Amino acid sequence: MTSTSVTRSRFTGRTALVTGAGSGLGRAMARAFAAEGANVVVAGRTEASLEETVALVEAAGGTALAVTADVSRSADMTALVAAAVDRFGSLDVAVNNAGVARAGQPVTELSEEDWRAMLDINVTGVLLALQAEVRQMRAQATGGTIVNIGSNLGAHHSVPGTAAYGATKAAVSALSRAAAAEHIRDGVRINTVSPGAADTTMSLRPGESEADRAARMKEESPLGRVSTTEEVAAAVLYLASDESASVVGTDLLIDGGAAA
Numbered sequence: 001m002t003s004t005s006v007t008r009s010r011f012t013g014r015t016a017l018v019t020g021a022g023s024g025l026g027r028a029m030a031r032a033f034a035a036e037g038a039n040v041v042v043a044g045r046t047e048a049s050l051e052e053t054v055a056l057v058e059a060a061g062g063t064a065l066a067v068t069a070d071v072s073r074s075a076d077m078t079a080l081v082a083a084a085v086d087r088f089g090s091l092d093v094a095v096n097n098a099g100v101a102r103a104g105q106p107v108t109e110l111s112e113e114d115w116r117a118m119l120d121i122n123v124t125g126v127l128l129a130l131q132a133e134v135r136q137m138r139a140q141a142t143g144g145t146i147v148n149i150g151s152n153l154g155a156h157h158s159v160p161g162t163a164a165y166g167a168t169k170a171a172v173s174a175l176s177r178a179a180a181a182e183h184i185r186d187g188v189r190i191n192t193v194s195p196g197a198a199d200t201t202m203s204l205r206p207g208e209s210e211a212d213r214a215a216r217m218k219e220e221s222p223l224g225r226v227s228t229t230e231e232v233a234a235a236v237l238y239l240a241s242d243e244s245a246s247v248v249g250t251d252l253l254i255d256g257g258a259a260a
Helices: 024-035 047-059 074-088 112-138 163-186 210-220 229-240
Strands: 015-019 039-044 063-068 093-096 144-149 188-195 251-254
Touching (some): 015 024, 024 229, 063 074, 112 144, 188 229, 229 251
Parallel strands (some): 015 039, 015 093, 093 144
């Protein structure tokens, strides 16, 4: 039996919630959790894309529930957690992946609208999600695990034109460390995964094709390519699993060495 044929089931019987799951990294994470036995709750602002994720999970034999929610609204986060528990009985894993990037402008050219939009989703959204998730998890005898999605930009690496996005993702890293220390005794374990450029539309520059990006990454990345969505998802599942039971408050870079 080869390693690729081994079926893992680290999350059988558990409920995993993924925000920003309508595409890209969030969709890959949802599918990965389902493949390892989890009941998956996929959340985002666009119902049609969430239903596509659910269809992919179910076509592979998994179980999923789509819930439309805006992470910048506390009432939506409370309702999202309640929907997960009502459907599946618990909330065992949460991945706060929803985020937006409005890059390309230097600090002096950045509009207040773009700044506030990134703060609302990338920082306040993580805070509100954490609050709702921790309230549920610490009330459960089994506790839970939370993985927040940061970025190699901000706390680890700087690229011109990404100051605002990097600032919000650096805030995610700091918020996650503080929350991890505060809630590990409540049975809630919190960590961060910080991807670099991955195989999603977010890593494409304006007007750039995937082939153009591949050529650029051969020069820019020590690894010579973008990370696959499956590679990032694998890191998330590790931090969400019992295999990382003593890992608390870490920020795991998945960026091909860009920030090394």
